[in-house]
Amino acid sequence: MYLLEVRSLTKHFGGIRALEDVSFKVKEGAIMSIIGPNGAGKTTLFNCITGITKPTKGKIVFSNIDIASMQPHKIARYGIYRTFQNIRLFRDMTVLENVLVSLHNQLKSRIFGSIFRTARFISEENEAAQRAMEYLEFVGLQSAAESKAESLSYGEQRRLEIARAMAGEPHLVLLDEPTAGMNPQETAEVIELIKRLQSIGKTVLFIEHDMNVVMEISEWIVVLDHGVMIAEGTPYETRNNPLVIEAYLGKEI
Amino acid sequence: MEKYLRFIAAPALLSLLFLPFGGLKRAVALFGFLAILIPALKGLFRYLIKHKERFIFKMPQIDKKIILIPILLLSFSLPFAAKDYIVDIAILTCIYIILAQGLNIIVGFTGLLNLGFAAYYAIGAYTYAILTARLGFDFWTALPFSLALSALSGLLLAIPALRLRGDYFAIVTLGFGEIVHLILNNWDSLTYGPNGISGIAAPSVMGISFESLNYYYYFVLVITIVALIIINNVHSSNIGRAWISIREDEIASSSMGINTMSYKLYSSAFGAFWAGLAGVLFAAKMKFISPESFTFMESVLILCMVILGGIGSIAGVTIGAAVLVVLPELLREVQHYRMILLGAGLIALMIFRPQGILGGRGVSLRG
Amino acid sequence: MFFQQIINGLILGGVYALIALGYTMVYGILQLINFAHGEIYMIGAYMGIIFLAFFTAAGITEQSLALSLLLAFVLSISFTSAYGYTVEKIAYRPLRGAKRLSPLISAIGMSIFLQNYAMLTQGATDKVFPDIMGAAGVDFLGIKITYMQIFIIVVSSAIMVLLHLFIKRTTMGMAMRATAQDKTMASLVGININQVISVTFVIGSALAAVAGIMIAMYYGVVNYFIGYTAGIKAFTAAVLGGIGSIPGAMFGGLILGIVESLGASYISSEYKDAYAFALLIVILLLKPEGLFGGSGEGKV
Numbered sequence: 001m002y003l004l005e006v007r008s009l010t011k012h013f014g015g016i017r018a019l020e021d022v023s024f025k026v027k028e029g030a031i032m033s034i035i036g037p038n039g040a041g042k043t044t045l046f047n048c049i050t051g052i053t054k055p056t057k058g059k060i061v062f063s064n065i066d067i068a069s070m071q072p073h074k075i076a077r078y079g080i081y082r083t084f085q086n087i088r089l090f091r092d093m094t095v096l097e098n099v100l101v102s103l104h105n106q107l108k109s110r111i112f113g114s115i116f117r118t119a120r121f122i123s124e125e126n127e128a129a130q131r132a133m134e135y136l137e138f139v140g141l142q143s144a145a146e147s148k149a150e151s152l153s154y155g156e157q158r159r160l161e162i163a164r165a166m167a168g169e170p171h172l173v174l175l176d177e178p179t180a181g182m183n184p185q186e187t188a189e190v191i192e193l194i195k196r197l198q199s200i201g202k203t204v205l206f207i208e209h210d211m212n213v214v215m216e217i218s219e220w221i222v223v224l225d226h227g228v229m230i231a232e233g234t235p236y237e238t239r240n241n242p243l244v245i246e247a248y249l250g251k252e253i
Numbered sequence: 254m255e256k257y258l259r260f261i262a263a264p265a266l267l268s269l270l271f272l273p274f275g276g277l278k279r280a281v282a283l284f285g286f287l288a289i290l291i292p293a294l295k296g297l298f299r300y301l302i303k304h305k306e307r308f309i310f311k312m313p314q315i316d317k318k319i320i321l322i323p324i325l326l327l328s329f330s331l332p333f334a335a336k337d338y339i340v341d342i343a344i345l346t347c348i349y350i351i352l353a354q355g356l357n358i359i360v361g362f363t364g365l366l367n368l369g370f371a372a373y374y375a376i377g378a379y380t381y382a383i384l385t386a387r388l389g390f391d392f393w394t395a396l397p398f399s400l401a402l403s404a405l406s407g408l409l410l411a412i413p414a415l416r417l418r419g420d421y422f423a424i425v426t427l428g429f430g431e432i433v434h435l436i437l438n439n440w441d442s443l444t445y446g447p448n449g450i451s452g453i454a455a456p457s458v459m460g461i462s463f464e465s466l467n468y469y470y471y472f473v474l475v476i477t478i479v480a481l482i483i484i485n486n487v488h489s490s491n492i493g494r495a496w497i498s499i500r501e502d503e504i505a506s507s508s509m510g511i512n513t514m515s516y517k518l519y520s521s522a523f524g525a526f527w528a529g530l531a532g533v534l535f536a537a538k539m540k541f542i543s544p545e546s547f548t549f550m551e552s553v554l555i556l557c558m559v560i561l562g563g564i565g566s567i568a569g570v571t572i573g574a575a576v577l578v579v580l581p582e583l584l585r586e587v588q589h590y591r592m593i594l595l596g597a598g599l600i601a602l603m604i605f606r607p608q609g610i611l612g613g614r615g616v617s618l619r620g
Numbered sequence: 621m622f623f624q625q626i627i628n629g630l631i632l633g634g635v636y637a638l639i640a641l642g643y644t645m646v647y648g649i650l651q652l653i654n655f656a657h658g659e660i661y662m663i664g665a666y667m668g669i670i671f672l673a674f675f676t677a678a679g680i681t682e683q684s685l686a687l688s689l690l691l692a693f694v695l696s697i698s699f700t701s702a703y704g705y706t707v708e709k710i711a712y713r714p715l716r717g718a719k720r721l722s723p724l725i726s727a728i729g730m731s732i733f734l735q736n737y738a739m740l741t742q743g744a745t746d747k748v749f750p751d752i753m754g755a756a757g758v759d760f761l762g763i764k765i766t767y768m769q770i771f772i773i774v775v776s777s778a779i780m781v782l783l784h785l786f787i788k789r790t791t792m793g794m795a796m797r798a799t800a801q802d803k804t805m806a807s808l809v810g811i812n813i814n815q816v817i818s819v820t821f822v823i824g825s826a827l828a829a830v831a832g833i834m835i836a837m838y839y840g841v842v843n844y845f846i847g848y849t850a851g852i853k854a855f856t857a858a859v860l861g862g863i864g865s866i867p868g869a870m871f872g873g874l875i876l877g878i879v880e881s882l883g884a885s886y887i888s889s890e891y892k893d894a895y896a897f898a899l900l901i902v903i904l905l906l907k908p909e910g911l912f913g914g915s916g917e918g919k920v
Binding site for chain 2: 651653666667670671674699702703706710711714715718719721722723724725726728729730731732733734735736737738740741742848852855859893894897898900901904905908
């Protein structure tokens with residue numbers, strides 16, 4: 001039912017209270033968004049969930065396991081993958097290789113196989129390349145497979161990040177500002193992508209500033225301001241919540 | 254006039270700095286030299302940049318593998334065509350190729366700056382030397398121990414050191430290299446100190462000893478080729494990709510499921526392994542080793558080979574190693590200036606072409 | 621005997637502290653380990669000898685040793701500071717925006733360059749500093765301290781106090797502290813970053829020069845390689861005190877000097893240099909922030 005539960009999550013950086021007692025639940029299969037003014041703690045929240053930052057207090061329960069202080073790679077293997085606000089691609093690697101990295105854990109051959117190029121190794125590599133291409137097709141980047149990641153356009157890079165995240169076959173996908181810096185057409189493509197993710201069974205949690213996107217596809221919204229959760233609810237509820245309006249101070253919702 | 258004055262400000266300063274060290278006559282000469290050279294260089298740069306198109310050199314689009322054929326032919330026919338002196342250098346080149354490849358795994362693939370790589374080289378060489386010359390083992394028995402000990406020391410150093418940030422990690426590796434050197438020099442009962450160990454055995458296969466120069470050359474050549482193949486294969490596999498992803502963006506790599514700590518450890522051990530192999534081959538060739546061959550300068554030299562050739566590029570590093578072994582030999586006359594040129598070269602390389610000769614991509618010989 | 625070693629330790633410590641300050645200030649501002657700093661110290665030592673020899677040849681020493689020494693000090697410090705300034709301009713400034721490890725490698729290159737530069741111009745053999753003060757000294761409660769030793773301790777302490785005042789009380793000192801904390805902000809409030817960086821290098825080099833000359837006077841010999849060993853040790857001292865922290869560098873230097881002195885006399889003098897390396901590794905592994913370390917606290 002609830003894939004992820006954040007309980008009383010708190011993160012202090014020295015004197016700064018990035019997150020203060022944040023609690024919410026993420027329903028399985030849902031599309032949920034985290035919104036809030038700049039500096040509200042949204043990316044810190046993501047970082048805590050994915051293990052990049054260790055919370056000061058609180059629990060993060062994912063499939064009945066408290067992942068609050070786990071290392072990022074372990075959390076990834078449990079089924080949470082993400083994209084980054086500032087695009088962290090493996091720039092010197094090709095588009096295909098970027099996706100292949102996420103497939104790493106499904107490649108069983110060890111060093112022996114790679115050195116001697118055993119049949120099993122070769123077939124695994126081919127299989128992995130095929131699956132990686134499928135993910136690239138999902139985001140529409142299959143023709144750029146052999147290009148270096150850094151040569152892609154901004155919008156393509158964001159889509160590559162999504163493909164890379166998907167390749168880990170996560171249950172939960174975290175997207176950090178997936179439409180940042182995009183024009184309306186690219187934004188519409190991302191919205192399509194998120195809907196398709198849901199249609200293949202993924203749960204999506206995303207941070208967004210573009211309220212049109214938020215209102216269009218979110219089923220549930222969590223609002224943060226200065227590290228505190230000030231509201232949560234449906235798009236309609238959120239839109240009309242005076243606290244939320246006040247936090248944004250005149251921003252059009 | 255004013256413009257020319259600015260041009261000579263730099264030569265004036267440099268000559269002034271040189272004055273106490275070099276004396277008046279040479280300082281004036283330097284000033285004259287620089288006052289002409291520096292403006293000329295600046296003018297040249299300006300011209301080159303303005304007319305860039307005329308000078309861009311496009312690499313022909315050939316299958317890179319074709320280059321291997323003449324190289325292999327040359328390598329195998331070398332002893333027939335060349336003097337012993339040249340074969341000797343060729344052996345040394347192969348040893349350094351292996352060394353540079355080992356460092357490239359750590360620095361190039363994984364992005365960890367190691368300033369004490371000579372330590373693993375030394376451990377391989379000395380383990381082999383002690384086992385054969387002092388304890389009487391033969392090559393094939395001593396080899397696995399030397400390799401294992403080198404790889405192990407790579408691993409053991411990395412375990413605590415990898416908790417540190419990049420430049421601190423580099424310093425710790427430097428410290429480790431120095432400590433190993435100090436131990437080699439002072440633990441007389443084990444290593445014979447500065448006198449070194451002599452009487453080291455040469456390898457033999459099925460009764461044929463590889464004492465002779467040419468036999469040893471083929472032996473080392475084959476091993477080098479095998480090493481390059483192995484390293485290339487590992488590079489274009491999921492292990493290699495894991496390493497490169499760590500170098501490119503460690504946080505993203507970790508978030509995509511890569512156990513970055515484990516892979517950094519593998520990288521250190523695997524790289525050190527090759528250094529150990531190079532050490533064994535070196536000791537067996539020279540039949541005598543001493544701590545002098547394993548100083549910080551040696552670590553720097555190997556690092557230069559990697560940087561010059563192109564960090565991360567297997568082919569590039571091979572070229573870098575070859576250049577930095579052969580070039581000093583060609584410039585035997587100016588032996589004195591070897592190190593100072595190396596220092597200046599490093600600075601220039603970092604400023605003008607940090608990616609090295611082959612552009613430091615993660616290019617394997619995949620073509 | 622023990623106190624004798626403490627005195628020795630303080631001397632060594634004072635010298636290490638002066639060199640360590642250069643490392644720590646540059647690291648505080650540029651996050652760069654100035655590998656070539658040890659060589660600046662070495663150049664300072666050579667300068668001291670060269671200039672003293674020059675003034676002796678010019679006949680000044682006969683008339684007044686103090687004047688000769690003073691002139692030698694002043695010129696050595698000036699020239700060495702100029703070296704420091706030039707090194708930054710050539711090897712580090714062009715790499716200002718580059719990836720983290722490029723400047724470090726360039727620094728290594730510069731270190732090698734300067735070492736060999738000294739070797740090629742001044743020869744590979746030791747260079748001798750004339751024995752000026754001899755072994756004259758005072759006897760204090762059974763401990764013998766030479767005038768030379770007192771001189772070193774006094775000069776080191778005086779310089780450190782002056783530096784502290786400079787950093788805390790002058791405008792440039794404030795600019796340096798601001799730049800160390802946040803380069804971008806500092807430039808936005810109108811501080812000339814390039815100038816601040818140059819000043820940092822100049823001051824650091826001047827301190828190293830003083831250390832170099834004093835060591836040349838104290839031990840009587842220098843060679844082109846002293847920069848490397850002293851550099852590593854001074855860097856250890858800086859890390860021990862917390863890299864980026866000025867008081868840290870001072871204390872780190874003193875502690876290292878005493879540890880090395882005691883270690884050399886009570887444990888083994890063969891492995892003398894190893895103590896610094898071992899200490900460095902231990903600190904980095906256990907407490908990399910050092911004694912006074914911590915982001916922003918007590919930085920330049």
